[in-house]
Amino acid sequence: MTIHTVHIARSLPDALARLDEGFVPLAGGTDLLPRVKHGVLADAAFVAIGRLVELREIHRDGDSLRVGSAVTLGRLSRSSVCPQWLRRECMEVATPRVRELATLGGALLQEGRCRFLNRPLHWRRSSGPCFRTGGTRCHAGGERCWAQQRSLLGTVLLAAGASINLITPAGAETIALRALYPDDAGPCRRGGILSEILIPCLDDDAVAVETLRRRGSIDFHDLVVAGTRHEGTRDLSIAIGAALPYPRRVPLPWECSDDVVAQSAEAAIPAVQTGRFEASYVRHATAVLMRRVTARLLP
Amino acid sequence: MSTPDLRWPWVDPYVADLAVPGMVYAALVRSSLPHAVIRAIDLAPALATPGVIAALDGEAFAVRGGVIHSSRDEPVLARGKVRYVGEPLAVVVGVSPEAAAAGANTVKIALDSLPPVLTMTSAEGATPLHENHPDNVLRDIVLEFGPVEESFSRAHTVFTGTYGYGASTHAALEPHGALAWWRPERRLWLWSSTQCPHLVHHELARLLALDPAAVRVMTPRVGGGFGGKSEVYAHEAVAAKLSMMLHRPVRIVLSREEVFYTHRGRHEALITLRMAVDSRHAILGLDADILLNGGAYAGMGLVTSYYAGQFMAVPYRVESLRFRSRRVFTNGPPAGPKRGHGSVQIRFAVERLMDHAALHLDLDPVAWRMALALEQGEATVNGLKIGSTGFVRCLQEVARHTEDIPCRAGEAVGFAGSAYICGAAFPIMPNRLPHSQALIRADRCGLFSLTVGVADIGQGALETLRVLAAETLGQPPSSVIVSAGDTDACPVDLGSYSSRVTLMAGNAVIAAAGSLRRTVLEAAARRLGTRAEDLDLLPGRVVVRDEPGRGMSLTRAIARAEERLGVVMAGGGYTPRVEAGSYPGGALGPSPAFSFSAAAARVSVDRELGTLVVHDIWLAHDCGRAVDLGRVRGQLHGCAIMALGEALTEKSGLTRGIMDPVGFTEYGIPTAADLPRIHAVIVEEPDPAGPHGAKEAGEGPLLPVVPAIANAVARAIGAHICRIPLTPDLLLGHGAAGYPTVEEAGG
Structure with missing residues (x-):
């Protein structure tokens, strides 16, 4: 693995200028460097933004937690101002060593993963190119790239109704996190630097997360279903992730039958799966986890 | 030079x-x-x-x-x-x-x-990989021992099952x-x-x-x-x-990716097994059809093909035995020997079918296995001789530790037993030369320099040999310095495979150290005016047995021997004295000694998701004699963890014709977060063929753990588990393959 150019940004404007020149932002590197090692991301120049102090703060702002995008998951999990449910979910990501490098911004902006893509160079050459690597087909059988974003925290924060601050050359902008995640496999909104994540400080019993993961450490999650209950309303916010190109919110009535849940899972989970399980199983498991999440949230 | x-x-x-x-x-x-x-x-x-x-x-x-x-x-x-x-x-x-x-x-x-051959079930009749194997079969082996047809005709019940065992790799950390x-x-x-x-x-x-x-x-x-x-x-x-x-x-x-391409890991296997049981629950016959996915080249596959059938009967008394074993060529990296070579797959099939039969016949699974256990001095129907056995004690230990374990809904405890060789009695390169040799030299400062050809691959083999030499010499282990790992400087040892080092190199070391001990005692006896057999070698001293005050220091005794001989050294070799079976392939299977193991696993199954948790593994192993207690216990833990991976999360295979996975991110070695409580129990039943009674401990303990987990899952959910690894989707019947069925038929 050879990285030829890394520019260490001195300020946000400096970083923005480099992005404009085509540099790739580098913070913790835990998602990016394996792709460089495997040649999925080749010959790129990087702008390191992880040391910018503007991106490294954590503070409570009323009912919200404001977390800089370069805050590591390890640090966030130890923060006394961080809600218990978020500290717990941070601890579920990767391994202790990775969590000390991986950033919250990186977790939300993870690239899609696929069992045909995240492989060493000889393996991919032998397999042939796919949509993502200059080819004209998806080896998983899709009509387009169905690489799946495996972000646990992206799914959880989507359910929690988090917002993000984007810094662009035109200025700062606050948008809902869901704007980052399109409902299909198309390109998501990009551009600028994700500077801060604004997270509602929900009560611990108002958040429920159920996951499917092969091992208790290292592995990306195979399926995440997260739900939140908002006080004073009869609204449940359910999000599904890890088995989709991006996390997405799933409308679910306050009271619904198992059949409705199963239909909702069926509609949400694509027939093309690029992870380790077949679609029929993922749909089944999604319905199971949705039922468990709602059962935990309903009074 | x-x-x-x-x-x-x-x-x-x-x-x-x-x-x-x-x-x-x-x-x-x-x-x-x-x-x-x-x-x-x-x-x-x-x-x-x-x-x-x-x-x-x-x-x-x-x-x-x-x-x-x-x-x-x-x-x-x-x-x-x-x-x-x-x-x-x-x-x-x-x-x-x-x-x-x-x-x-x-x-x-x-x-x-x-056209590539990508599955073992499509290999026979497909495009040949090798000109001299037009059917893509390395060798079609059929062996029969005892009256198989007659045994099955007398059976009260015949149980039949088809079992799939997934390929896996070694995952050694050093490439x-x-x-x-x-x-x-x-x-x-x-x-x-x-x-x-x-x-x-x-x-x-x-x-x-x-x-x-x-x-x-x-x-x-x-x-x-x-x-x-x-x-x-x-x-x-x-x-x-x-x-x-x-x-x-x-x-x-090699890079990690290249190590995965090099492979030589566990053979994927598909085994159809029939078991004939009489009205008193004796096993009258075992009859197996074994298909092994060998990948592109033979390697050690011929050994695998025989081992897959030869070890079917141990550790049980079985009246007749028949197997057909075919290792087919496919266009994948070659399979080869992995911890428990050749016997892990058939042990899974036998122990699963036995557990199914025990449920059907309403038998206690442990008591039934005890009743069937071979005894010391017995031989299997295919001629494997049992010089010592602690199998019943192993079963008693796991039963004792699990008898008060409460199991809630979706939880169960499963049991299994096994035996394994302590080295192959006949070498890969046929000859009658010693399998292991050792040289030992006494230095006038009181140190002993032991030289062996053994490759220590991290299992601590050299430490075990050091202890055996020290015990033979009556000296502390710190007085023995071990050198190894150089074919110029060291005598021959065939290698660290088939769990042979402790027994074979150990016997060679004992022979060499025993000879040196006699030399030193004879030199001391001359000086003391007594007979060598009347002397004892104690730490740092030679003493007259019945006159504790009379003797000399060890360094003086060695010096006296040096004066006489120039250099005080001795050599020893070990050649197994075991007869081969008088049938084709009869040299593949016999061993100087067999180790025995029993395992119990407690699991809970999430029946909605198909996920499962292994909470505890009890693993009792008869290692003859634990030369190094800590290292034996370490081997038991390592075996349990490797078996856990094979049972649940580790699998090698082909995707688009390419080895998959090829990295540790995807290959599912259990992490520390996945480990159950492992309760290692060491059983010592010394074997007359072992060095100071010792047998192997590095491979055999793996064998019963996989079927014990599968048996527990089967009991927890009331389904017949026929395939490894137990992934959640397969457990719930998703995926193309599904599960084979099991049948019972009255005799």
């Missing part, structure tokens, strides 16, 4: 740490197609790459490799055809690893694709590597991360047309093997050949 200028960066280096002045680096060019005719290989672009100094293709090697002389089918570098993705086609040498890799990337390979140095005195020195330096020594000489006396093989520190470093590989041969060509040291270390 001058002392080499070796710049070891570490006191105890791995191959990748070795550096020699003038060293250059090799990189292999590998196939990107699973099955193809090689039309052309153009090395010119590589040779034009800056920093590249040489390149070779398969034409540089005239003979084929293979550790078993009757099935040598593997070229060092592919010639004529490629047979799996990742097969080495060419090698490029550069002045740096980067230059070699850059050169390797430019080699132009023209391949004409052939394969070698450093070759063709010396000015026209001798080849090779450092390699290998389990079998003796085998590498002779196979390299054959491949390179060298006199074996011109080859020296050394093993630096080895970071695990588990069977995956038991053969002679392309990287060792090409490094040696290139060093001879270039007159420079050549080093090659």
